[in-house]
Amino acid sequence: MRLHWSQVNGSNSTIAVYPGSFDPITSGHRDVIARAAKIAGRLIVAVLRNERKQPLFSVEERIEMLSEVVREFPNVEVDAFDGLLVDYCQSRGAHLIVRGIRAISDYEGELQMALMNRRLRPDVETVFLMAGEQYSFVSSRLIKEIIRLGGDIRGLVPPVVEARLKSRLLGG
Numbered sequence: 001m002r003l004h005w006s007q008v009n010g011s012n013s014t015i016a017v018y019p020g021s022f023d024p025i026t027s028g029h030r031d032v033i034a035r036a037a038k039i040a041g042r043l044i045v046a047v048l049r050n051e052r053k054q055p056l057f058s059v060e061e062r063i064e065m066l067s068e069v070v071r072e073f074p075n076v077e078v079d080a081f082d083g084l085l086v087d088y089c090q091s092r093g094a095h096l097i098v099r100g101i102r103a104i105s106d107y108e109g110e111l112q113m114a115l116m117n118r119r120l121r122p123d124v125e126t127v128f129l130m131a132g133e134q135y136s137f138v139s140s141r142l143i144k145e146i147i148r149l150g151g152d153i154r155g156l157v158p159p160v161v162e163a164r165l166k167s168r169l170l171g172g
């Protein structure tokens with residue numbers, strides 16, 4: 001039987017935030033959530049509200065899909081946030097930010113954000129988790145493009161998301 005970190009380390013009071021656009025959540029995101037949920041005592045998946053990009057799904061729709069996907073993890077909740085991520089972390093008592101890294105190309109931008117967040121709030125630490133290699137090429141942007149062009153994305157997004165994408169983009 002696999003032990004949760006909290007069973008090894010005593011009670012785990014670490015609150016972590018996994019922020020993102022999640023437009024929509026992919027299997028790669030889900031994989032990172034599963035890994036982070038084993039490390040943190042409590043994990044908050046936080047959707048950014050006021051994004052400049054034009055999203056396909058509203059924040060409420062994204063929260064609905066995320067909530068369905070994280071239902072299997074008892075220590076994970078879904079929320080939305082505005083403003084600075086580090087301020088949101090402070091408001092939730094979180095000292096850990098989780099970000100997923102796929103390839104080295106993700107690293108530069110992520111490093112910049114992590115160091116800026118550290119400069120803003122030195123008591124908030126960022127950790128990078130690697131999703132399974134089978135998801136290393138998956139992104140929300142590509143998934144939407146593939147669906148629009150009639151390609152098969154089975155397994156690359158949770159089933160609930162596949163259905164929503166098809167109905168939104170193909171009207172079926």
Ligand code: PNS
Binds near residue numbers: 022083084
């Ligand atoms: O999934 P994404 O779009 O790559 O997530 C980006 C996100 C939400 C993590 C980032 O844009 C963010 O933290 N925005 C909140 C505003 C903020 O704190 N900006 C300064 C970051 S250094």
